Amino acid sequence: MKKTIYMPSSKNIEKAAKILEKNGLVAFPTETVYGLGASAISDEAVSKIYEIKKRPFHNPLIIHVASLEQAKNYGIFDYQAENLAQKFWPGPLTLLVNKSIGSRISSIATSNLQTVALRVPSHPVALEILKKYKKPIAAPSANLSGTVSATNASHVFDDFGDNIEMILDGDKCTHGIESTIVDVRSENIQILREGAITKDQIFKITKLELDAYDGHKILSPGQLEKHYSPKARVRINVKKPNADEYFITFGEKNNNNHVNTINLSSTGDLQKFAHRLYACLRDLDSMNIKKIAISPIPHQGIGRAINDRIKRASK
Numbered sequence: 001m002k003k004t005i006y007m008p009s010s011k012n013i014e015k016a017a018k019i020l021e022k023n024g025l026v027a028f029p030t031e032t033v034y035g036l037g038a039s040a041i042s043d044e045a046v047s048k049i050y051e052i053k054k055r056p057f058h059n060p061l062i063i064h065v066a067s068l069e070q071a072k073n074y075g076i077f078d079y080q081a082e083n084l085a086q087k088f089w090p091g092p093l094t095l096l097v098n099k100s101i102g103s104r105i106s107s108i109a110t111s112n113l114q115t116v117a118l119r120v121p122s123h124p125v126a127l128e129i130l131k132k133y134k135k136p137i138a139a140p141s142a143n144l145s146g147t148v149s150a151t152n153a154s155h156v157f158d159d160f161g162d163n164i165e166m167i168l169d170g171d172k173c174t175h176g177i178e179s180t181i182v183d184v185r186s187e188n189i190q191i192l193r194e195g196a197i198t199k200d201q202i203f204k205i206t207k208l209e210l211d212a213y214d215g216h217k218i219l220s221p222g223q224l225e226k227h228y229s230p231k232a233r234v235r236i237n238v239k240k241p242n243a244d245e246y247f248i249t250f251g252e253k254n255n256n257n258h259v260n261t262i263n264l265s266s267t268g269d270l271q272k273f274a275h276r277l278y279a280c281l282r283d284l285d286s287m288n289i290k291k292i293a294i295s296p297i298p299h300q301g302i303g304r305a306i307n308d309r310i311k312r313a314s315k
Contacts (some may be wrong), residue, residue, distance in 0.1 A: 003162050004044075004157065004162045004164065004165065004166060004167050005157060005167045005169050006166055006168055006169065007168075007169055008028075008168045008169065008170055012166070013125075013129055014094075014132060015123075015129045015166065016028070016129050016132070016166055016168060017133040019165045019166055020037065020039050020129075020135075020137065020174070021133070023038070023039055023044045023045035023048070023049055024038070024045070024048075024164075024166075024300060025037065025038050025045075025052065025165060026129070026163045026165065026256050027156045027164055027166070027167040028123075028139075028168045028170065029123050029125050029126065029169075029170030029171070030092075030121040030123045030173065031092055031122045031123045031173060031174045032121075032173060032174075032175050032176075032177060032178050032179050032197075033142070033149040033150060033151055033173050033178055033278070034141065034142040034143075034149070034151065034152070034155065034156050034167075034173065035121075035126070035137075035139030035140065035141065035142055035143035035148040036049055036052070036053065036139060036141070036156075036164070037129070037137040038137065038138050038139075039135060039136075039137065039138070040061075040063045040105050040106060040109055040136035041104045041136065042106060043106050043107075043108050045126065045138075046138050048063070048108045049061065049138060050108070052163060053143070053144055054145045054186055055145040055157065056224075057108065057220055058113060059145075059224060060111040060113060060115075060218070060219075060220060060221060061109045061117070061139070061140050061221065062117045062118075062119055062139060062140065062181075062221055063105055063116055063118050063136045063137070063138055063139075064120070064130060064137045064139050065119075065120055065136050065137075066127060066131050066134075067120060068082070068085045068086065068089055068120065070136070071095075071118045071120065072100070073100065073104075074080070074099065074103045074105050074116055074118065075095075075098065075099060075100055075116050075118050076097055076098045076099070076100050076182070079207075080178050080184050080187070081095055081097055083205060084085040084127045084182065084184065084202065084205055085120070086244070087205050088197055088205075089119070090120045090182075091120070091196075091197065092119075092121075092122070092178075092180060092197055093116055093119065093179055093180050093195075094117050094118065094119040094179045094182070094193075094220070095098070095117070095181075095182055095184050096115055096116070096181060096183045096184065096185065097115065097116060097118065097185060097218060098114060098116075098185055099115065099116050105136065106138070109138045111218070115219065115220075117181060117220050117221065119179055123170060124170075125168055125170040126170075129290075136142075137149035140221060141178065141300035142156040142159070142160070142167075143155065143156070143159050146224065146227055146228075146229055146238065147159070147229060147230070148169065148229065148230050148278050148282050148285070148313075149178065151172055151173045151275075151278045151279050152171065152172050152173070152279070153167050153168070153169035153170075155278075155279075155282055158282075162177070172279075173275075174305035175271075175274060175275060176274050176275035176276065176278055176279070177195060177274045177277070177305055177306070177309065178193065178196075178221075178222060179193075179194065179196060180193060180195030180196060180197040180198075180202075181220045181221070181222060182202065182210070183213065183220070187208070189202075189206060189210055190211055190213045191210050191211070191224070192213045192219055192223065193220065193305075194308045195199060195305050196274075196305065198301050198302060198305075199303065199304065201302070212219035220283035224312070225312065225315055226312060226315035227312040227313070228309045228310075228311060228312050229312070230281040230284060230285045230313065231285045232246075232284060232285065232289050232290055233291050233292065234292045234293075234310065234313050235292070235294070235296045235314065236293075236296075236310050236311060237294075237301055238294060238296075239295065239296065240256050241261075241293040243259075245260070245291040245293040246260045246261075246262060246289050246291065246293055247260060247261045247262065247293045247294075248264060248277075248280060248292060248293070248295065249262070249264070249268070249294070249295035250262060250263060250264050250265045250266070250269075250295065250297075251266065251267070251268035252267070253269070262280060264276045264277060270297070270301060270303050270306065271300070277309070277310075282311070291311055
């Protein structure tokens with residue numbers, strides 16, 4: 001096992017909490033992607049995240065908490081916000097709310113905005129750390145800023161090595177794509193980032209039509225124009241790949257004769273496609289592949305999130 005990668009035993013969970021208490025960094029699995037965690041109430045600790053990721057300070061972080069009750073210490077929850085939290089937490093949904101009075105969340109973590117992005121993850125390792133630490137954890141994806149997110153512990157090590165104190169190995173992430181982010185500060189609910197919780201699922205709870213945010217101001221993570229990008233050049237919505245491209249596709253109909261074809265789900269399962277996408281992009285990077293083509297993805301369900309990621313990756 002590589003240095004700094006640990007199995008998530010009770011002893012190592014306790015060690016992780018102590019590292020966080022001393023303003024150190026701990027990478028851990030969530031059900032979406034691996035997170036790079038630090039104390040959300042410490043400017044010193046949060047600054048380390050930005051520095052090691054080379055992340056711009058105007059890009060705020062998601063704050064992870066152990067429960068809705070804890071979240072209310074840091075953000076203001078109206079009826080719709082609480083309704084969504086009750087339905088989808090723990091889980092891959094992040095809610096953007098106004099900061100509560102006296103919120104101790106570092107202003108660096110929220111990019112000096114009066115809002116905070118909160119989430120309760122469902123991965124048992126993430127929850128154990130949060131319960132042991134008993135304080136909020138700022139945790140963006142555990143990868144260098146702008147690059148492909150990490151979906152296993154080795155991906156995190158590839159980006160940071162032993163420059164972080166601990167990486168907890170919770171195997172592969174269930175969804176393999178980041179959380180949905182919803183702005184619930186008013187009745188005009190907006191999706192700021194598509195993710196594992198779909199627009200249709202949110203509609204069933206709120207009975208409100210949701211529009212994707214089309215503003216230019218960055219309100220939450222995942223809104224940078226170029227993001228989630230491999231080293232290779234990426235073309236999207238490709239039906240016929242060029243001879244020098246690796247072709248990422250799905251479904252039985254797309255088993256073509258192109259030499260370098262990677263079918264991420266021969267049954268056309270977009271959940272499986274999303275689960276495997278980032279690992280595939282990282283594998284191609286490790287092979288020093290220069291050009292990648294991706295077939296058209298249906299813009300429905302989790303396909304909306306996939307299209308968001310590959311569009312940003314192709315910039």
